Amino acid sequence: MAEQSLVVRGLNVAYGESKVLFDIDFDVAPNQIVCCVGRNGAGKTTLLKSIAGFLKPSSGAATAGGVNLIGHRPYDVARMGVKYVPQDKKVFSDLTVRENLELGSYATKDYNWDRVMEYFPKLKILLDRKAGFLSGGERQMLMIGRATLGNPKVMLIDEPTEGLAPSIVTHLKYVFGELSKSAALVIVEQNLPLVCGIAHKVYAMRDGRIVAELPGGAALTPAACEPYL
Ligand SMILES: Nc1ncnc2c1ncn2[C@@H]1O[C@H](COP(=O)(O)OP(=O)(O)O)[C@@H](O)[C@H]1O
Numbered sequence: 349m350a351e352q353s354l355v356v357r358g359l360n361v362a363y364g365e366s367k368v369l370f371d372i373d374f375d376v377a378p379n380q381i382v383c384c385v386g387r388n389g390a391g392k393t394t395l396l397k398s399i400a401g402f403l404k405p406s407s408g409a410a411t412a413g414g415v416n417l418i419g420h421r422p423y424d425v426a427r428m429g430v431k432y433v434p435q436d437k438k439v440f441s442d443l444t445v446r447e448n449l450e451l452g453s454y455a456t457k458d459y460n461w462d463r464v465m466e467y468f469p470k471l472k473i474l475l476d477r478k479a480g481f482l483s484g485g486e487r488q489m490l491m492i493g494r495a496t497l498g499n500p501k502v503m504l505i506d507e508p509t510e511g512l513a514p515s516i517v518t519h520l521k522y523v524f525g526e527l528s529k530s531a532a533l534v535i536v537e538q539n540l541p542l543v544c545g546i547a548h549k550v551y552a553m554r555d556g557r558i559v560a561e562l563p564g565g566a567a568l569t570p571a572a573c574e575p576y577l
């Protein structure tokens with residue numbers, strides 16, 4: 349079998365005394381888009397943060413392309429080609445769009461500007477604008493653009509379309525398709541029509557556990573996902 353882009357096995361994570369993730373197993377093949385759905389508080393963000401190095405699991409394994417990720421700091425996980433796009437869309441308001449983009453790949457200096465400008469022509473116009481002036485949609489483009497700039501192998505994207513206009517959601521859908529040609533994508537997403545339009549596989553989470561794995565294809569419908577929300 350070809351090597352998986354991301355493999356998580358038996359991952360347990362707690363905030364202090366409070367256990368939040370229980371024995372998570374998760375697989376993402378190269379060029380796959382895997383979506384993660386579940387109610388607020390199910391543990392989706394905690395899962396992405398743990399893979400990205402922001403939280404230290406109490407046990408379990410996570411590897412990208414066969415390389416261990418656990419125990420490394422976020423900066424080092426990013427350098428290994430695993431890029432995390434957090435839910436909060438926090439940009440450096442006083443820096444320009446260009447500076448914000450560059451920061452994401454500062455460690456590797458592996459910049460692919462052409463690709464970012466191709467996917468997000470809007471950002472090209474805004475390159476010298478202070479990021480604090482961007483709209484929510486532009487901010488999300490900046491976040492995803494920043495992760496894209498360094499030629500990621502795996503992208504972990506947390507609720508990218510939350511609060512965005514339908515036209516931007518449609519654009520992001522196209523971008524995710526393009527990104528998956530060169531990377532594996534894990535997308536936490538509540539927009540079920542979007543999920544069903546892009547996912548090769550869906551993991552449903554509830555109370556810190558993966559409770560269902562739904563394959564992509566015609567049977568993957570919003571109605572099939574709804575019981576898990
Ligand atoms: N920093 C934190 N400290 C303590 N508990 C937290 C923290 N962040 C999240 N939690 C708890 O962990 C659980 C999972 O949260 P989270 O991963 O954010 O879920 P989701 O992203 O699915 O909404 C929730 O019960 C939440 O209250």
Ligand SMILES: [Mg+2]
Pocket residue numbers: 392393394435506
């Ligand atoms: Mg979350």
